[in-house]
Structures are given as structure tokens and as C-alpha cells.
Amino acid sequence: MVKVAFFTNDLKNIDAHFGSGEQFAVYDVGAEGFSLAHVVQTGEERTEGRVEMLQQENIDIMYCIEIGPAAAAKVVNGKIFPIKYKEVVSIETELNKLQTMIATNPPPFIKKILEARG
Structure with missing residues (x-):
């Protein structure tokens, strides 16, 4: 399993900036599928606080x-791998891509995460 955070305004799309997004959705993703663990409100936290929040959630x-x-x-x-998009992308689309990568041929950075998680 890989723990993933999506900064999102609507819980459907990756549509929020790291520094100003008010929440992130935490998902567990594996070869068999994915599930929403919970949503974390970021409040007024700035960069360091947001990184700490991600670390507390064990985000990969x-x-x-x-x-x-x-x-x-x-x-x-x-120790968190950031992925940035220039335009809004569907969370479900990214979850499906990530699940397929894990199940078939994960790139080296994902293999490293999976090995570390055991």
C-alpha cells in the first residue's frame, strides 16, 4: 500500500495549491484498489505545518x-514525493493510474516506497 494525499477543494479533483489549499484527501492505494482514508483540514498552517501534517499521516x-x-x-x-499539475485533474483518474502502475510495473520511486512499507 502507498499513502497518497490530494490537495483538493471539491474532493473530486486535484484543484488546490499546496500553500493555499484548505484540505487534502488521504487515500490508501495498492495493486487491488484504493480507498479514501479521510480528509484533513489544513487551516492556517503554512509550509512547515503542512509538511508536518503530511508526515503525521505517513504520506508517501x-x-x-x-x-x-x-x-x-x-x-x-x-521524505514525501510531490507531484504538481498545471491544470485540474480528476483524483479518480490519478488513483486508477497509480493502482495500475503498482499492479503492473511501478517506477523506481514507487518500488522504493513499497519496499520500505514491507
Whole structure:
């Protein structure tokens, strides 16, 4: 299983900026499927607080619509892999892609996460 966070305004799309999104949805994703674990409200937390929140949730991969270079570096230093999109993308589409990758031929960074998780 891989733990994934999606910064989202509507709980359907990756449509929120890392720094200003008010919530992120946490999903467990594996070869057999995926499920929503819960939604975390970010409140007024800034970059360091948001990274800590992701770490507390044991997030492996974080998706958002935009993230600045300094914030992205802090996410990476927190041992979380950030994925940034320039336009709105469906969470379900990304979950299906990730599930297929895990089940068939995961890229090296996902293999490393799966090995670390046991």
C-alpha cells in the first residue's frame, strides 16, 4: 500500500495549491484498489505545518495543482514525493493510474516506497 494525499477543494479533483489549499484527501492505494482514508483540514498552517501534517499521516506521495520551489524542497526533505499539475485533474483518474502502475510495473520511486512499507 502507498499513502497518497490530494490537495483538493471539491474532493473530486486535484484543484488546490499546496500553500493555499484548505484540505487534502488521504487515500490508501495498492495493486487491488484504493480507498479514501479521510480528509484533513489544513487551516492556517503554512509550509512547515503542512509538511508536518503530511508526515503525521505517513504520506508517501502528495499531489497538488501548484507548489513553489522552496515548499517543494521542504516536502522532498520530509521524505514525501510531490507531484504538481498545471491544470485540474480528476483524483479518480490519478488513483486508477497509480493502482495500475503498482499492479503492473511501478517506477523506481514507487518500488522504493513499497519496499520500505514491507
